[in-house]
Amino acid sequence: xxxxxxxxxxxxxxxxxxxxxxxxxxxxxxxxxxxxxxxxxxxxxxxxxxxxxxxxxxxxxxxxxxxxxxxxxxxxxxxxxxxxxxxxxxxxxxxxxxxxxxxxxxxxxxxxxxxxxxxxxxxxxxxxxxxxxxxxxxxxx
Amino acid sequence: xxxxxxxxxxxxxxxxxxxxxxxxxxxxxxxxxxxxxxxxxxxxxxxxxxxxxxxxxxxxxxxxxxxxxxxxxxxxxxxxxxxxxxxxxxxxxxxxxxxxxxxxxxxxxxxxxxxxxxxxxxxxxxxxxxxxxxxxxxxxxxxxxxxxxxxxxxxxxxxxxxxxxxxxxxxxxxxxxxxxxxxxxxxxxxxxxxxxxxxxxxxxxxxxxxxxxxxxxxxxxxxxxxxxxxxxxxxxxxxxxxxxxxxxxxxxxxxxxxxxxxxxxxxxxxxxxxxxxxxxxxxxxxxxxxxxxxxxxxxxxxxxxxxxxxxxxxxxxxxxxxxxxxxxxxxxxxxxxxxxxxxxxxxxxxxxxxxxxxxxxxxxxxxxxxxxxxxxxxxxxxxxxxxxxxxxxxxxxxxxxxxxxxxxxxxxxxxxxxxxxxxxxxxxxxxxxxxxxxxxxxxxxxxxxxxxxxxxxxxxxxxxxxxxxxxxxxxxxxxxxxxxxxxxxxxxxxxxxxxxxxxxxxxxxxxxxx
Numbered sequence: 001x002x003x004x005x006x007x008x009x010x011x012x013x014x015x016x017x018x019x020x021x022x023x024x025x026x027x028x029x030x031x032x033x034x035x036x037x038x039x040x041x042x043x044x045x046x047x048x049x050x051x052x053x054x055x056x057x058x059x060x061x062x063x064x065x066x067x068x069x070x071x072x073x074x075x076x077x078x079x080x081x082x083x084x085x086x087x088x089x090x091x092x093x094x095x096x097x098x099x100x101x102x103x104x105x106x107x108x109x110x111x112x113x114x115x116x117x118x119x120x121x122x123x124x125x126x127x128x129x130x131x132x133x134x135x136x137x138x139x140x141x
Numbered sequence: 142x143x144x145x146x147x148x149x150x151x152x153x154x155x156x157x158x159x160x161x162x163x164x165x166x167x168x169x170x171x172x173x174x175x176x177x178x179x180x181x182x183x184x185x186x187x188x189x190x191x192x193x194x195x196x197x198x199x200x201x202x203x204x205x206x207x208x209x210x211x212x213x214x215x216x217x218x219x220x221x222x223x224x225x226x227x228x229x230x231x232x233x234x235x236x237x238x239x240x241x242x243x244x245x246x247x248x249x250x251x252x253x254x255x256x257x258x259x260x261x262x263x264x265x266x267x268x269x270x271x272x273x274x275x276x277x278x279x280x281x282x283x284x285x286x287x288x289x290x291x292x293x294x295x296x297x298x299x300x301x302x303x304x305x306x307x308x309x310x311x312x313x314x315x316x317x318x319x320x321x322x323x324x325x326x327x328x329x330x331x332x333x334x335x336x337x338x339x340x341x342x343x344x345x346x347x348x349x350x351x352x353x354x355x356x357x358x359x360x361x362x363x364x365x366x367x368x369x370x371x372x373x374x375x376x377x378x379x380x381x382x383x384x385x386x387x388x389x390x391x392x393x394x395x396x397x398x399x400x401x402x403x404x405x406x407x408x409x410x411x412x413x414x415x416x417x418x419x420x421x422x423x424x425x426x427x428x429x430x431x432x433x434x435x436x437x438x439x440x441x442x443x444x445x446x447x448x449x450x451x452x453x454x455x456x457x458x459x460x461x462x463x464x465x466x467x468x469x470x471x472x473x474x475x476x477x478x479x480x481x482x483x484x485x486x487x488x489x490x491x492x493x494x495x496x497x498x499x500x501x502x503x504x505x506x507x508x509x510x511x512x513x514x515x516x517x518x519x520x521x522x523x524x525x526x527x528x529x530x531x532x533x534x535x536x537x538x539x540x541x542x543x544x545x546x547x548x549x550x551x552x553x554x555x556x557x558x559x560x561x562x563x564x565x566x567x568x569x570x571x572x573x574x575x576x577x578x579x580x581x582x583x584x585x586x587x588x589x590x591x592x593x594x595x596x597x598x599x600x601x602x603x604x605x606x607x608x609x610x611x612x613x614x615x616x617x618x619x620x621x622x623x624x625x626x627x628x629x630x631x632x633x634x635x636x637x638x639x640x641x642x643x644x645x646x647x648x649x650x651x652x653x654x655x
Binding site (some may be wrong): 007 | 163202270438445461506580587
């Protein structure tokens with residue numbers, strides 16, 4: 001094979017891998033972003049330096065968020081002062097809280113227990129302790 | 142042209158010179174000085190994170206935030222950019238066979254803006270993080286630090302625009318008429334590409350800095366949502382400049398490897414044409430991917446897909462560079478002197494960093510990695526693993542030509558092993574920390590997260606090794622410049638006579654090939 005052929009074969013292999021990565025991400029992301037119709041809405045507000053939550057029935061919580069296993073939840077994410085980022089690492093819930101915008105994320109907890117909530121966008125002195133806890137409870141009914 | 146430091150002349154003669162090799166020296170020496178200053182800040186951060194919950198070394202979060210901000214700004218604007226401009230100043234006029242840069246005085250002015258901008262950044266010591274996202278940088282960041290940072294960056298931005306104009310004119314207009322553009326050595330091509338990219342990208346950031354400043358003064362509200370502005374606008378303006386800027390940092394290092402790999406492989410370059418093609422491709426595609434920094438800001442699905450495709454499209458061109466290097470080395474009689482070791486190490490780490498970058502650009506994976514230590518590890522693998530490796534390789538390579546003496550190969554070996562080992566240990570570990578969910582830019586973390594503690598401690602030990610290796614580097618530079626062996630100026634690296642070094646060019650009719 002000539003010089004050029006070898007290089008074009010190499011480039012073709014690289015492009016094939018990239019096409020695979022691209023198509024697969026497209027399929028997965030499309031599925032991930034489809035919010036179920038019965039998802040319960042929870043308003044999440046980030047401010048320096050704690051998270052507050054409001055359930056659909058009006059119950060308000062700060063720092064700790066109580067949810068029920070097996071339900072689908074849709075977060076409406078707001079920010080009061082500067083940019084924050086709402087993140088539950090164990091469930092890959094991650095979306096920025098941008099002042100002046102409403103962002104969305106959803107998930108459905110499939111395990112009971114306690115999971116950390118954190119801020120993943122730099123927001124000042126208290127950024128490192130802008131932590132909360134997600135408490136997932138067993139479905140009693 | 143050579144032996145700049147051996148001519149007995151007072152330092153102010155170099156400082157007030159406009160000759161391209163003198164300005165090059167000023168650029169590189171300033172760049173290396175800032176590298177060490179910012180390196181000390183990095184070691185402070187890593188040492189602090191070794192001990193969760195104890196406030197070791199950095200007593201409060203405000204100071205911590207200022208330290209990582211200035212570390213980032215210094216490494217990018219006061220080490221990476223000036224260093225590349227320095228080597229460019231030295232080699233580009235020689236490579237295009239011209240007596241100097243096109244505008245020598247403008248060249249000196251562009252350099253002297255660097256210390257001024259650097260002083261503003263360091264005296265202000267801002268806490269906005271290097272990205273300075275609005276509205277934090279508008280409504281919360283304490284002044285005058287943030288304002289001094291804005292002015293400092295403004296000055297550094299203008300400096301890089303001026304030196305880019307100079308490079309573009311030197312290469313396109315002052316090139317010897319017998320030398321076709323496609324035969325200009327690839328290092329000069331890399332400088333031409335990044336200069337053109339700077340001219341397109343940098344004005345956007347310059348504008349957004351002015352907007353930040355007037356927002357901070359309260360006379361406008363571009364990015365301030367409480368008076369109708371939009372923080373997302375700042376993110377777009379910022380990343381429109383700074384994703385291309387990634388390539389502006391990277392390509393000169395790749396260009397330096399193109400200088401080194403064929404010589405130390407004692408073989409002609411595999412393909413000049415594919416190198417030129419890949420530079421031009423990266424220069425264009427670099428502008429198609431800024432949105433991948435913003436997937437999680439509420440971007441809609443279609444926009445995300447567009448930016449993902451733009452990001453992935455840059456990979457084949459980077460792959461062509463790697464292929465070109467490997468194909469050049471294939472079957473060559475390689476001489477592993479220090480410059481070659483660092484160049485090859487840099488290529489290996491470039492490949493690793495690139496593979497991690499493909500994962501980042503895949504949308505679902507980005508939601509796991511974005512804003513975590515994965516990204517810190519990824520971008521440092523590029524900046525240290527590829528860019529700093531290329532720069533260090535070039536420094537060892539230029540050393541005999543500038544000082545007339547040889548560096549100590551033994552100390553260079555220790556530096557290489559320490560730098561390679563340290564880079565892998567710190568930045569690969571930080572990828573894992575990111576997968577464990579550790580957010581970046583945090584002052585402290587709970588000591589009961591044992592996996593975080595362990596990985597942080599492994600990373601910190603790596604950082605100490607990396608930092609330690611640079612002590613050998615500095616000792617080598619200082620000692621060898623004064624007391625090193627006299628270099629054989631015809632062929633300091635013992636490669637054999639027929640390999641031409643650009644520094645030896647004294648007359649404008651020499652050949653630029655091998």
